[in-house]
Amino acid sequence: MIIEEEISNFIMVWSVAITLFCYSYIIGKFIPKGILRFMAIFPSILILLLLPLRLTTVYLIGPSSLLLSWLSTFKLLLFAFSSKGPLSSNPPLSFPHFLLIASFPIKFQDKVESNHNQIKVTSLNWSNKLLVIFILCSFFIHLYDDDKKQNFHPIILMTLYTLQMYTGLEIFLASITVIIGKLFKVELEQPFNKPHLSTSVQDFWGRRWNIMVTRILHPTVYKPMVKACSHVVGRKWAPLPAVIVTFAVSALMHELIFYYLKHEKGAWEGWEPCWDSMCFFLIHGVCLALQIAHKKVFEPKHELLPRVMSCILTMTFVVSTGICLFVPALVRSSVFVKARTESTAFVHFVKNVYVQHTCPLST
Template sequence: MDEELKSLIKVWISAIISISYCYYIPPRIKSGVPRLCSLCPVLALFLVLPLCFSSVHLSLITAFFLTWLANFKLILFSFDKGPLIPLPPSLSRFICFTCFPIKAQQNPKSQNHMPKLVFAIKVAIFGVLLHLYGYRKNLSPALLLALYFVHLYLEIEIILSFIKNVVCIFLGCDLEPQSNKPYLATSLQDFWGRRWNLMVPAILRPAVYAPMRRVSERRMSSGWALFPGILAAFIVSGLVHELLFFYLTREMPTWEVTMFFVLHGVCTAVELAVKKKTTVIQRWQLSPVVSRLLTVGFVIVTGGWLFTPQLIRASLSYRLLKSLLINF
């Protein structure tokens, strides 16, 4: 733990210095390829930093914040796009908005106590889940897989909510939510585009979807050009997740995770194509309850088929639990 703590301090000092450089120097350089070239050393560094940890949690968190979010935001920043444009008024805001899945709320709304209550419920459920792992030898493989999905979801939600609240207090501003009750999604488009990990689609739209759609419009109508854009965004997301899995397992990718996102990209594109046929929608419109069950069920089933096998082979669930108990 002492070595991991030293690595944590070194990594984040390096990250803060690098992002400070990005705040002061590249904005003075012409946007486009020249600015991107000035950021290349930082982008390369952020690819290496997650390898400094042996802890699963620290490696995953660093990879998500720096390799995934920061790198994509800085690439968009090179072309005067993305959440870092316009340039935040202070270095502290620039660092926070670069690393974390947060964005300043444009129209702040009055807050109620329900989010705090929901957060407390999630923490309580997570505690019960950790207790159940003590009886994992007596649980069926299917139930263990379901618990693993809930574990991943709750851990991500708890960590991101905690970071959001800390940053909100530090910056003194209202921040947009990271997710919007993904378990209530009524379609794949709703799940991936409007509810799950909202910062990711906010980055992929200008970075992948929009450029691919513009290129596709040269060869097909604008109505159909959105489909290559959707597939490209899901493929890039799959490749990034393969990289994250490499940081976790330190094993070569098997491409099952990429296939998971390709499958969901194809299904989302088919879903949108069906929605274009208004007569089909009117004839086969399902109730919200059924739509939610089908959507969440499809995500869980395909996740168990393609998303988790590599993690299970690497005994990552055990390593996650062991790391969590050691760290906390």
């Protein structure tokens, strides 16, 4: 009954969200962009921030909070003030496309390159490899109970958690892209661009990792901060504080997701900020700002290190800081323990439903 109630809540949450997107689409038809449109859409943004509190399971809270409370709210903010956001276009988006883009981390691809099919096949092959790794990690995750996880070295344990988190996120976003692309016969940009081949922190965050989040943070936080800081430090150096502020906003949004994952209905007690997670994003923001400053000062014509060495150093930095600072915040939120418990409960739920429908007399 608990799972049935959670499924009912999930349907309710997304029904309300779709209703809010419909309302925002209608508002966009009658109110021009600016403060009046923002005031009309603000209740929708507030409700989207509160909707994940209706859910209790990790597998539903995580995706819903990422899609609705972060990406959708930022998209609506751009829709309220800017004519260049994902929900704004000339000519205006059709109603179905508006709902799709407001709901999911997708972007319609304007031009299909001649080698797109090869890229697509490679991406699908890589997704298959990730799926195998994810299944293996799901097997190992059952060993992470209080008794058996003592057999793992803490670094190995955190590495497995990191692999589980990364593959789960990549498969989730890639699945959305593939399913929507097939259902609506449209070409969509891939959510990841081989992050393991990143040659720098700037390359990792700007062009390869979770591209849709980057596309949202750039116009909503980075560009306004560059404009504001230009009056203080000049246009040349304005990107440096803008980058750090952008990563700080990303840290706050992750903190909000951590709260959703950890909270219990009606309870604010026991919640503490994940300072190590915030440090993770601030460290990466400072490193990215230093890299930009280095390029502005020295204007190097060639890369300092060979590409292979740059990839190794970049991924070592990203993975090590993730294991030391980001993943522990998920562990404290009991994400992996809850995921293991929920997986077991869901299997029993499906099994019971199957038995009830195939052998009604036995119940």
